[in-house]
Amino acid sequence: MLLGACLVALLLVQFARKEAAAEREAAHRDADTMRDEARSLLFEAQRREERVAQREKELSADQRNAQMYARGLDERVAVIARDEKRLLADRDKLNAEHDQALADLAQLDPAEAKERLIVQLTERARADAATTIRRIEKRAVEDAEEQARRILVDAMQRQASPTTAQNSVTWFDLPSEEMKGRIIGREGRNIRAFEALTGVNIIVDEGVTGVQLSSFDVERREIAQVTLQTLVADGRIQPQRVEAAYAKALAHAGERHLNAGLDAVDAANVSGVPQAMVETLGRLRLRTSYGQNVLSHLVETSQIAAQIATSVGADVELARRAALLHDIGKAFTHEQEGTHATLGAQFAQEHGEPPLVVNAIAAHHDEVAQESIEAVIVQVADAVSASRPGARREDVDAYVERMGNLEALVGDYAGVSKVVAMAAGREVRVIVEPSEIDDAGTVQLARTIAERIHADFNVPGEIRVTVIRELRADAVAGEA
Template structure:
């Protein structure tokens, strides 16, 4: 009995010991978990502090750069003061020398006066002093003019450089091609259509080449005319979103794109006003501004040029103490007349000034528009600022390319040449001028006449138009009849 009790006691002690061991292990594991959590918290805190330290270090480096720039400016200012002090010293020496010379001349004049009457002496002395003073004044005036001109030139360079640096941005040059991304490779087949009927309908309607390439999940629109290219872009984007592409839907999408052009013009005009910080512009002017988004000058987008010119003009006017709003407004509207040059006779400066005046723009703004190419005299400092800002925006590297304007001019000349033929209603120069598609009036040209017209146009192009390679002439005669059942 005693042995059983002892055994039970031993077993109980062993169990208690085992429980104590398990409990101790759990305690140790809990402590290790707590230690790990604390270590992780400490690590995160260290990372936060390191990030804060890095941020402060970057701020310190930025501050050091600013202090270094301030130091350089201070050194330049100190050098300027030293140069001015040297000039003052030289002027003082020159004045002292002149004073001594005048005293000597005065003594000699007094000696000569002793041999003349008082009236003669006074007259002679006065004449001599006046002549001397006039000569000295002319020399000093010229010296002041040179110093003032040099200081003005240096300050003008500083103002222009500062304005250009503030408005440093990507160039606004236009291209004759545009890429449209597609949601899938399968969409290319829909765009092409059965036996290419969709792509043919699209190109015939828009006058834009649609290029489909293998291995690229996008298609390319190519046309020299930015308005045609934009209409084709809107049309194709609508077709891709719809997904159901066929010739009838191409026509419907194109009609919607044409109908929505005025809304897109107005939106572009409002965006330009917002970017340039101009307000209170008549709605007719806003619409004309928006139309300029599809105009280029030597490859530079006209509306982007106007916004950039407005920002540069505002910066220059602020530095010079001129009227910032007049300079900003005149610069934004200075090429307004380019929207009318193909419709009305006259220079774009004169047309733009007249349009702005008719729609309530201030006289100072109208003069800035009319004078930006020196066709009329600028009547204010703000008008001169507009001229300078226009030159800065147009002349900065990469802003313009003459080859694109020459290409566009050639294509327009080719289209006008063909459009003069009897029965022709529309001409589309495509494939960089290697193909001309001619739409004729079916009531005036019959099927047999299309062949003769194609030959006539080809001969006319060969005679009156210089071009490398060959130009394919395609005459299209299409007769449609519509009726409504109701």
């Protein structure tokens, strides 16, 4: 009995402990829940307090804005009141003037009143007419500018010019690699003779079947190219052959000028040009202006001028002809004093060109007044051709002028027969007359020229001066 009672008591105690533990756990959970709810309520209260503070700030800002707006309204009302007061005063003044005018008219007879009314209406009509004229003139100018832009854009879109600014190198294809050796010659004597005679560098690179002819002077490059073509075609290359080929290239220069001029005249669709002028035009293929080939520029300008003349109803043939000849004076600027426009106009007049063509040539740089719409068209077409992208490079003419000045500086010395600036001005070759300067004199001359270049010609780096003196003696063996 006692043992059973103890077991029952033990079970009751364990059960009571479990219930107490469960109640404690439930109490902890309730406490955690209450703490979470308290934190949530506290966070919500803080957010609500922040929203209230933000709203108070917004209301304060709105209140300030409302006050500023109210002040602005007050100021505006004050301005309106002042304007109204001024307008009322002006109205009273006008009424008084009107009453006075009526009183004055009452004292006038009908003729005087009519005359005064006519004067007032005339002045008012004149003012209205002046305003209308200014408006019409402004609109006319705007329409004319828009029409001019359309005409120029149309002319430029129709013109397709393949050439751009020229460089100082001409590529020459060779039939084989073996030809390079012939051009160079034994110990380089052929290439030295060629370069000394033509004034053009031959650049020989490995791995390519061809050579480059380098010179700042377009005419020298062409003569050298024709000379090399003759030598390569013949296959026998030696100093004497070089001289013969060079002399032949010089002798046929006029024929090449004429052919180039005829091609240009045909391309520009101009007829009846005298042969002397055609040959002079052909010479301009060897001239450049800021890197742009002058003859190509003339043909292009002629084509653009014809398109513009067609658009505006001008004389197309006159514009085409004057544009083709407008820079012909550039063939004489290195020989005669004067601008190319003046020299070209004189040359055209001497060869019987019409007065309007002569005027267009002389006036395309505003040196004289333009006497026709075609002269204006020539000037516009000239500017369009010169300003198109890729047509010109400002540094090319400066480079050519620098090389020319260097050659002129060295060519002043007695006994000098030829001067050639090569390698972009890094080398100057001076050929002297063997009858005037001996071997010792060549050494002294080279030193003197180098010192003068250093003193007078401001260039960075070094310039090599090479003085060449060649003496030949020819005799004939055989029967007299």
